[in-house]
Amino acid sequence: MFRAQKKRVLERTTFGHEVEREQAYPDRLNMYLVPPLAEITLDQFEEWAVDRLRVLGEIETCVFRNIKAKQMEQSVRPLMEKYLPLSPNSTSGGGNKDMQLEEERKKDHYSHFILRLAFCRSEDLRRRFVKAETLLFRIRYLSVDPSERQALLRKYDFGWTPVSDEERDDLLPNLIFASENSSAPFEKTVKSESYFKVPFERVPELIETRRVYMKAGVAYVPSSLQLSLILSEFSAKLERALEITARALPRLDEDDRLVPILNHLSKGFVAPEYVPEGGDHGDGVKAWQVDSLVEHMPLCMRTMHQALRRDQHLRYYGRQQYGLFLKGIGLSVEEALTFWRKSFAKTTDDKFTKEYRYNIRHNYGLEGNRKNYRPMGCQQILSDAAPGPNDHHGCPYRYFSEDNLVASLEGIGIQDRSVLKQVKDDVKAKQYHVACTRVFEASHRTLHGVKSLIGTGVGMESITHPNLYFDRSLQMAKEAEKIEQASDEHAAAAATIAA
Amino acid sequence: MPSFKTDDLSQCRDPTEASSPQSQSSVVQQFDGNIQTSSSPTPVAVKEDDMFGDEDDDDFEAAADALESKSSSAPSSSAPMVAPISTPPSKTAGLDASDMPIFYQRLMPFKEIFQWLNHFPSPTTSFTNREFAFTLQNDAYLRYQSFPTSDAFKKEVNRLLPSRFEIGPVYSANPRDRKIVRKTAFRPLEKELVFDIDMTDYDDVRTCCKGTDICSKCWNFITVAIRVIDQALREDFGFQHVLWVYSGRRGAHAWVCDKRARTLDDSKRRAVASYFEVLKGGAQSSKRVNLKRPLHPFVARSLNILRDSFKDTILIGQDPWRTQESAEKLLSLLPDRELNDALRKKWASSGDRSSLQKWADIDALAEQGVSRTLDPTHLLEAKQDVILEYLYPRLDAEVSKHLNHLLKSPFCVHPGTGRVCVPINGERPETFDPMDVPTAGMLTAEINEWDMVHKTLDSPEREKLSDYEKTSLKPYVEYFHRFVSGLMKEEMKQKRQREAESSGSLDF
């Protein structure tokens, strides 16, 4: 359906003789279920897409920095107003005003569908696009009038069955125990709350966190969680639509005017990812040097290094995470093989060759699909597999108990009570990268004369990648060394003069 | 699991390489359909054990054992399992490779396995587009095998004599054609929702056995886990066709076969897996239970189930806090310092108190009022958390999260123990004892014995009986048969309903 539509846009890139079919936009909130029907110029095509991309890009940056919903709205709103405004119906007054409303909504509608083309082309792009679009929808949903929300619910059939008062009263204890807010007045709230029944497949994120009562495959969702339901509908529908578009897209590649624009657009939506400086350290790092470099590693990598030294073993995800990190600091594949061979001291050569060697070489792009893997950033580490009982990978700020975290931090020399408290607060607020940044700051204070390159202050770089932590730490140590040498020479010179 | 997505943001990923750990290995992918037609010796691929999670995993250990036994140079503490046999090994432990042809030829219930995966008497795409993966006895790993019929499947298994085979998803095209169809036309469509419970994950709370050993004491962990998960799958999620299977050594798998479960995508599988996740955090998290109160109805019900067997399984069976040192672990999970001091004092002075006594001491001392600061609610909640921490099911969540994860088939023979991966009755898991599970060797002997005893029987009389009926495998095959019949019946009913609905809508 959409493909056919797209074709028309392509075939006639300017408003031709054909009369443009007027599309009415009575509401601001759009679930984007119907593709646009009219044609637009190639210039509009690109301009509108770029404008929407600015907004989505800011949203993704906020996600990347782990910024909370409230703050996110504050930093995205100015961009929304500038590039993707949506005025309420109340501002209409006939004539030009109405034209403007129509134009805003049209731009919103079209730009969304144009970006679908650019972002349907890989699983990763689809996932990120859905996430950013869903957050944009969320910001808008929360900012519109209640009457507009009601209009949305009327317009789209979400397939929710209301729970009768009778059934609700029957299930009351269960509904209460499943509800998130179980403080004293909650019973009253639940009694007056209205509930919907939905098949559990439609609310995976409520199931995932056990926020609703489940019975025989049906989730009982309170209306207070309605937003979550709508958002999951929104993202599920968008996900499906993107997959369909992706399957239809190869045929679009025949059009050489559009492809460059789409390629360009999808590149514009790349979250800032740190590229490690490893390999620039002269001859690289040797296997035997790793132990002496531990002091420059962030807590996650130190934890794995210590576990590796203690157990002479590290489980799969740990080897992946730490192995790629070491690659990032400049360990060549030969040195990596040496390092892991020696570290797995209890393992026979034969077993090592059979079970571990391939994976190490794989990470260096020498086996399998020959992809040269990059070290994992914090975001990936945070979103990948959580550590099991015998694992040591993952972000310690997220997975350590508070006691163990404090003990580990004290172990690396963070004794300052106020710093430890701030770190604990960061962790409670799920601001794991801030916690790590704070630890960097605190542990690099002793390097007199060298300005910290990392910090929690305004405009300072914060930790988003374990290799960034390492590279900056090493860089500071080297500068401190230079200063020390210089002052030693200075002192020596002064001593000579004095003598 | 790590996903290295930052490298090629704009590149469309091969759907077959999507997320299953196995599929990351392209060594594995070299071995596709070609193997079937080649008469030359099978190429050997070193199996990427790591792709399966970790080497401590039960299923995986099987592969590792097999690997070690192959290499004569490496000093190995484990007995040869798959090596060519000159002296017959014990029939009760380990696997004699020479039992495999007989097992596959005469005992493996191919017809039932076919019906189980196909849900219909004649082959449908549920079977023909289904991926099988074979691990051969030389450790070559063949992925993307598929078969047009139950007979073709049986024939190939009998030809290759794999040490085990795994079952993957139904794809949108025949897995053997995946290289010739367009990339986007080859994607996984459905697979049973699976769960994997392995004793390895209980090692920090298990005192009776170590490593790969199990006994009936620690098997209780698995029994309780089955009870908790099975009940929630049925009551909370409304699934009806849940098959539990012994993994052959020290764990169990669940296959949820309802249509609704089979069609869940990855994000919904992840949601279900997380619903069951109560213990959080890795080795460094000292307290892994952090739950809101009052407890969610699912957790509350699970806790009730656990509480019933906590005394026998943990306090008596494992006795985890008998020494002064190990009792500190218990104290670290309790909320009140003054109470802890009193307990510590009591235990130090009265010498050797069992975990059962120590557990009772907590409430006894609390009631005596040894602490002025004690909050009874906190204590109650802490004790609930202890029960959950020690006994709540420990699932390998990654296995459940991916549509294209492969899992060992029921009725395979575990290469390490020789035991058959038989079904476990999920409604009465306590009746299952892994020590009773027959090995391939025992079964072969049972057939021979039966044939000897019944030598005088007329041959038509003898042929009435299937070979499995002559052996202790019989009740397991019969259970499986009943399970599959129930599933097929349900599928047919649904199909008729769908047809009635669509024809109805045409009439109007």
Ligand SMILES: [Zn+2]
């Ligand atoms: Zn045991």
